[in-house]
Amino acid sequence: MPYVKVEVTKDGVTREQKAALVQGVTALLQQVLNKDPSLTFVTIDEVDTDNWGVGGELVSDLRRKKAAAPAPSPAPIIGPSVLADTTGELPALLDCIATYLDGLYFADVERLARVFHPRARYFSTAEGSLKELDMPTYFDVVRGRVPASASQQPRYDRLLSVDLAGPHTALVKLECALSPRHFTDYLSLVKEQGQWRIISKVFEVRQLPPT
Known part of the structure; x- marks a missing residue:
């Protein structure tokens, strides 16, 4: 009974993109590990860029610098x-x-x-x-x-x-x-x-x- 948690920054991911992600992860587990899709759970968490850090800096700050x-x-x-x-x-x-x-x-x-x-x-x-x-x-x-x-x-x-x-x-x-x-x-x-x-x-x- 696989459980996969996907975390992405909160950047306006659409419902269609989330559905495609769930389908893709489920299909990959079936293909590689022969897992039953009906028993595969996938969750998607969207994290605000103020709550995500890379290299010692918040993603929101990094993006402001790039902008x-x-x-x-x-x-x-x-x-x-x-x-x-x-x-x-x-x-x-x-x-x-x-x-x-x-x-x-x-x-x-x-x-x-x-x-x-x-x-x-x-x-x-x-x-x-x-x-x-x-x-x-x-x-x-x-x-x-x-x-x-x-x-x-x-x-x-x-x-x-x-x-x-x-x-x-x-x-x-x-x-x-x-x-x-x-x-x-x-x-x-x-x-x-x-x-x-x-x-x-x-x-x-x-x-x-x-x-």
């Missing part, structure tokens, strides 16, 4: 398809998008708050049904992430298209990666009081293949 370290040079935003930019607004719009991408990479709510309109909405059907978040809820999600900068993941930021309908309205399509997920975002932006801000975010997400 504060210089980030790898971002990949250039390449190949934009700009449709009818007769407004002169493209540079300001690109500044807004660059801040948005930095906010995602560093999990920096302060940066994201500068470029999202307070009344903006986030939409996705990645989990099978429509998910809608307001900005306070979305920012809480971002705060709970481990920044990609903490592990110095390579930047993958691609601006695919910019459609400036006029001096106050734009639609942007872009790609970015926060390993192990790859995102395609459609951002609707409005210019209000001289500032471009995202009013809605709709995205598709897929898992990156293992490297």
Whole structure:
């Protein structure tokens, strides 16, 4: 009657990932030790990074140090398809998008708050049904992430298209990666009081293949 206890840091492991872990451990014990799956017990404990130490330091402190370290040079935003930019607004719009991408990479709510309109909405059907978040809820999600900068993941930021309908309205399509997920975002932006801000975010997400 094997009992396996798995401890991981509390980093937003999904229910699906936990189920896959339980299935994998159970299958491994059956394959290697010929143990009956119906008598194999697997538990998963998520440990807060303030309660996990490595090399004499808390994991939370180590990650903060890594996040504060210089980030790898971002990949250039390449190949934009700009449709009818007769407004002169493209540079300001690109500044807004660059801040948005930095906010995602560093999990920096302060940066994201500068470029999202307070009344903006986030939409996705990645989990099978429509998910809608307001900005306070979305920012809480971002705060709970481990920044990609903490592990110095390579930047993958691609601006695919910019459609400036006029001096106050734009639609942007872009790609970015926060390993192990790859995102395609459609951002609707409005210019209000001289500032471009995202009013809605709709995205598709897929898992990156293992490297």
